[in-house]
Amino acid sequence: MGVSTPPLTCVAQVYHAPSAIQDAMRALGYPAEMASIFSKRLQRYGPAEGAEMLERELGARFGLDTSDARGRALLAAMRALDDLPRMRSTHPGGFVLSAAPLGEYIPVEPTTMGRTILQFDKDDLDAVGVPKFDFLGLGGLSAVRLAFDAIEQRTGERKELYNLPRTIPKRSG
Numbered sequence: 001m002g003v004s005t006p007p008l009t010c011v012a013q014v015y016h017a018p019s020a021i022q023d024a025m026r027a028l029g030y031p032a033e034m035a036s037i038f039s040k041r042l043q044r045y046g047p048a049e050g051a052e053m054l055e056r057e058l059g060a061r062f063g064l065d066t067s068d069a070r071g072r073a074l075l076a077a078m079r080a081l082d083d084l085p086r087m088r089s090t091h092p093g094g095f096v097l098s099a100a101p102l103g104e105y106i107p108v109e110p111t112t113m114g115r116t117i118l119q120f121d122k123d124d125l126d127a128v129g130v131p132k133f134d135f136l137g138l139g140g141l142s143a144v145r146l147a148f149d150a151i152e153q154r155t156g157e158r159k160e161l162y163n164l165p166r167t168i169p170k171r172s173g
Contacts, residue, residue, distance in 0.1 A: 013085065013086050013087050014083060014084060014085055014086060015046075015047050015081040015082070015083075015084055015085075015086045016045070016046060016047070017039070017042035017043075017045040017046060017047050017049060017050025017051075017053075017078070018039035018040070018042050018043060018050075019039075019086055020047035020050060020077075020078045020081040020082075021035060021038050021039050021042060021047075021050055021054070021074075021078060022035045022036075022039050023081070023086075024074050024077035024078050024081070025038070025074065027077065028070055028073055028074055028077070029070075030070075030074075034062075034064065037062055038050075038054065038058060038062065038064070041053075041058060042054075042058075046082055046083075047078045047079060047080075047081040047082040048078070048079045048082040050078055051074075051075045051078035051079045054066060054074075054075065054078070055075055059071065094122075094132055094133065094134045095132070095133055095161075096118065096125060096130050096131065096132050096133070097130070097131050097133070098130055102118065102130070105128065106118055106119065106120055106125075106128065106130065107119035107120070115162075144161070148160075148161075
């Protein structure tokens with residue numbers, strides 16, 4: 001088992017009601033000021049819950065007709081955004097291990113920084129049986145640096161995380 005080429009995993013941030021209503025209202029041509037009024041009142045809710053509140057009470061209270069075609073489209077768009085990723089980012093403290101090239105069964109994408117990222121989040125990686133390791137704190141990152149220092153002391157060669165061999169050579173004897 002070797003360290004995979006893509007050392008970074010993709011982290012998706014899902015929609016919440018405030019971002020869902022702002023994006024949906026923008027797409028449907030509503031004024032930004034109106035979207036701001038509603039997004040401030042839906043802070044603790046998911047998109048589907050926000051749509052319910054909008055339909056049940058908030059829309060009428062702030063002059064939004066949710067029964068016309070555009071209002072129904074707004075509610076449908078918000079509900080459709082429930083549990084969907086809004087944006088993604090890379091997780092620089094994570095890496096994965098794989099016995100086979102990851103690109104054979106997981107979508108891999110090059111980044112503008114010359115690295116590669118996986119298109120799966122931690123739950124998706126678990127589902128396909130790919131272990132993900134997180135080094136979120138300075139202690140974890142320090143442990144990696146100390147390991148590379150120890151390898152350099154023993155072998156005289158400085159290894160780099162992104163240039164590790166894909167396979168582990170068999171030991172003789």
